Amino acid sequence: MKSSLKDLSISLKKYFGFNSFKEPQEQIIQSLLNKNNVFVLMPTGGGKSLCYQLPALISEGTAIVVSPLIALMKNQVDAVRGISSNDGVAHVLNSSLNKTEVKKVKDDISMGITKLLYVAPESLTKEEYVDFFKTINISFFAIDEAHCISEWGHDFRPEYRNLRHIIEKIGNAPVIALTATATPKVQDDIQKTLGMTNAKVFKSSFNRPNLFYEIRPKVNPEKQIIKYIKENPGKSGIIYCLSRKKVEELAELLKVNGINALPYHAGLDAKSRALHQDKFLMEEVDVICATIAFGMGIDKPDVRFVFHYDIPKSLESYYQETGRAGRDGGEGHCIAFYDYKDIEKLEKFLAAKPVSEREIGMQLLQEVVGYAETSMSRRKYLLHYFGEEFDENHGLGSKMDDNSLNPKNMINVSEEMKQMLIIVEKTQEKLKLKDLVNIAMGKESVVTKSYKLSTEDYFGIGKDKTDNFWKSVIRQAIVHNLLSKDIESYGVLKLSESGKKFINQPKEILMAEDVDFEKEIGAQNQTLQQSAGENNVSDKKLYEDLKNIRKKVAKENGIPPFAVFQDPSLEDMALQYPTTLSELSNVFGVGEGKAKKFGKKFVDYIAKYVEENDIIRPEDLVIKQVANKSSYKVFIIQSTDRKLDFEDIAKAKDLSMEDLLSEMESIVYQGTKLNIDYYVNELLDEEQQEEIIDFLMDSESDKMSLLLDEFGDEYSEDELRIMRIKFISDVAN
Template sequence: MKSLEKDLPKLLKKYFGFNSFKGPQEEVITNLLGGNDVFVLMPTGGGKSLCYQLPALLLEGTAIVVSPLIALMKNQVDAIRGISSSEGIAHVLNSSLNKTEIKRVKDDILSGTTKLLYVAPESLTKDEYIEFLKTIKLSFFAIDEAHCISEWGHDFRPEYRNLRFIIEKIGKTPIIALTATATPKVQDDIQKTLGMMDAKIFKSSFNRPNLYYEIRPKINPEKQIIKYIKENPGKSGIIYCLSRKKVEELAELLKVNGINALPYHAGLDSKSRAAHQDKFLMEETDVICATIAFGMGIDKPDVRFVIHYDIPKSLESYYQETGRAGRDGGEGYCLAFYDYKDVEKLEKFLASKPVSEREVGLQLLHEVVGYAETSMSRRKYLLHYFGENFDEKNGLGAKMDDNSMNPKTLVNVSQEMQQILTVVESTNEKLKLKDLVNVAVGRESAITKSYKLGFENYFGFGKNKSDNFWKSIIRQAIVNNFLYKDIETYGLLKLSDLGKEFINETKEILIAEDVDFEKEMETPIVSVQAAGSNALDKKLFDDLKDIRKRVAKKNAIPPFAVFQDPSLEDMALHYPTTLSELSNVFGVGEGKAKKFGKEFVEYIAKYVEENDIERPDDLVIKQIANKSSHKVFIIQSTDRKLDFEDIAKAKDLTINDLLNEMESIVYQGTKLNIGYYVDKLLDEEQQEEIIDFLMDSESDKMSVLLDEFGEDYSEDELRIMRIKFISEVAN
């Protein structure tokens, strides 16, 4: 096992074509190989599936992957088969198979061919499957989309609750549970339900810096959607609606307006659903109008926009759904339309549910309202919800939301904040948000009556302000960590130590002046261009996309299962003309190069010859059409070991501008060879000191580096070292 762990980077390259692991992937895999239970909390696009796919290929036996959707299983099976010469390496076992297909699956498992078996939780309840699985060597269980286990999760599936008992019946093996969205409450619930409280926990940042978040008033949303899509032709996108009827109406309206759109919801027959999904994956339709039934199983990296026609029921749903945009690191525009009337409809819908379900639903809905109405950085609000702090001035993606781009007028509410915190203290922390609002405005309710709060001198202290004003104050108190929601009694607001300090010594707290969500904003619709989505040789990149489509069709798989966009971009930068060269392209590797590469390298060789492109033997950087690109110029200049001052001067940039450009390049995943320049700035010992710190640090923020090294090094020196570190370690 030790030798396996040592060789993981080589094995990653061999099987998946990647040069390095993302985030905690390597540590997760090492722990799973070591027989530990593992809990992985990683955002959409963070590379969760690799955490169980690679160890499954390496370990003896078959890994059981429990997955909630047939579409999701099919996608992943296609992807794994794409890197192997054996079709039987991965199989699905679910209700869609006939007897002959089930026999083939079992035969492949018994012969030791199958390394990954994808099953629906419902299939695992069948006695015949349980008995069969008892007889085979299992490597581990992977529970994908693990938030489905929790009643507090946004996609709760009751059949997931029994997984622990089924696994114990089949036989004890390590468990890896994975999810892209889990608040501390959901995480705790998942671990308890699966009996894995001692699991090693790996939590990646939920920040997706390439996504731009925007909320708009829901005024003529159809007109706004059509305008946006027309201004962004050919881009792939998903529009979410809460009702099937609206999905159908909107898809039809888009088609009438010349937009290539299709509907997707649970009311369509399975054949139509599969056909519409395949057309979207195969790039035969640009836009899918869908209910939340669509998306969980969609591993399409180049979705460029996600629009919520209706506000979603929870921030987990919102995060999961917006997370389907820009998974390749490129542009991802996330627009949601907000009208409080929609929230009231959802509240009425919840009124018919059992009490416990209703309470959960209302709490989750109130969080969404807070997000829609907030004046603060939406990214900060969203990340705080998942238990993560965000620096809205210097953090990655700091300006990528409407509130940060167009700040609202703010007013100081420190006195009101102190008043509301004092009420929480005076009522012994036994009220929820709506109860606190009722106390502030002096409105009697069942809770205020039961606790006889109407007789207290603070009852109605804020009746000169609206409900929404006090909701904003309370939400700001939560975001500022003055108040928190207790995990066990979810919804009751508790006073933190910071909150107690604030009562005794106030400081300035700013919130937006009353926002009129009924008034139409005049802000024009803009396309948000995120970094990293432009290929270098645009003509070659477009041609390669056409070839990819052709190869994909021939193999009956989606285009991205052949090569993802970043791989095509790399080809358009490096012009590989042999399979050996192609295997060194980002995200390719030997297996994929052999399986799909022939047409690509033959075309590139012809393209290079016809366009008289110079290709240095070392395959560093080639002459390309887009000569004005700073990115290309910087990569070429650093490869030629030019001084940074000369590079900046040649493009009329300041050193600060140049470092900004370099940071953008390396954070997009491209390597910059700047060791020659760093060696002139700092000696080996100094470099090691900073690299060691970054290796152990939880953050690479400049503020963290300056706190540690500000007295010994300049900010430019630290930025240059950070660029070197990201380039060499992360890329």
């Protein structure tokens, strides 16, 4: 069916109320109506849905739209029914329907009422449906979220790879494939898999100039999120987390702090998910805390901020999720929290996957690291990833990211890069990142001793630099494809062909002078505090006074200062000015037990300090903690009293060992004892325990980095964490 441009414009106005098309919607629709296969690459908010909805409405027969999510189908069907006088114009066909509902759908299609039928890919495989589809007039097939076809995409669905075979079985009709996120490699994979290499390809620019991209160090992210939301009241936002547990915890924390928020993840029942989604769309809720299950195709134009509490697994995921902000062309702030430890967790998760999946996942992760650690325009990096060039000086949105707004000082590290690659080469590509850093710094470890490396000429070649500097050099080497992580021996770094060439022919490699994310948090907090006003700046004098009080209290109790309150707790006191034990128990890292045991001298001094200095306390900045923050607290205490094995405790609540230890740390740091001697005694002998306890008694801090530096070659991180839990429980509680 060939429509004139005038006819298409009339139909656009009639059905959707728009006076004109966005580029290149009109050409896409005309090409599809001319029975061509079409591939559409258009960013979120670009108007992909209209590219198949309008031609379906004006064509004879029914368009079959393959979609990956029930929530997405529901949203689309509701939208189409909203522009028609007959609800039968659009239907879904998926596992949520009963027999009566399926019959109604089939009857409406047979009578020519239904123009758009949304199906899950699984539904297309059912013989009864395939036989039915053979009997009807199909105008075209639309494959929405087509990146699900590719193993290199961020949301691979194996069932999508069978679509070509199923479509050919049903009958001959044009195919339109649409996606918002596809690198050139993914695009090629989609077209080959669907057998549409001859398709007419339409690409829109991936540039969303109204979105501001920002990476923040992941230090106290909850406080940063709450502060941002309170400074932007009434604005809609989405916060993405990788785990359901974190989604639930964060939503609860936001609610306790007066923020209208709800969770959304695949673990909720369908009714709850639909309810929470509708409340967000209807503006009854300001913030949704969600896993990636939320947002595909959600047509809410005024989302003003998107937070990534956890860094995503791929840049496609990141781009698509940030793309849900500012779809109306208005303000959209995209903030992601980054800590390389999160990347390492994802790498460990990938280690259990099949080799091919592992290789793909690792490469996607390295792109994420490159984006997070880059000092160039984030927009330029992102668009380059999707095969699009960007002028960072004059392009639309050229100053709309943290790096462009506040450029970092850059240094050429090609000489240091060459030194590190030579170390990898001379140690025969057998070592991991930590070992290579130790060699560059001239630090002895079990590895350096076993390989007798301390006498080599390269040992200590970079001791004038910091650990963080060398870690960043290695990560830059990975990002620039000079080093790669060995797939079989997890974490071992190998030289690539490019790396071998680099040793003989070094090229300029620029790296930000300050690449230590831990250090950057200071400047970040200062910016945040200044933006909120003078009263919110942490009180340095009070902080120093509180440190002195902590020393005295520690001496009186014969314990290290950190066992009384940790530094972040003192910093929070100097920000919130708690004057009662009840208020003190809301301070970061202080529970009711700690407040009662050590808190009186602190709150008495703060109350006097506030009065003498006429301080107006910033009560709106007090971050209230969820009561019994550890949702497993009672269970863990009872289980350890019964002397259950830690592995059994974790298994009973479907926790990883890492999660269990985090819960235990939360319990003891807030002032409650845990009886874990029975487990520790099985793990380490008396002499080993004493060695670690003596170190902690004399240490200025109980940071895990210090423990690992001292004991990392002798004990695992879990063993050291367990000993730290025992120490805090025995000595401080």
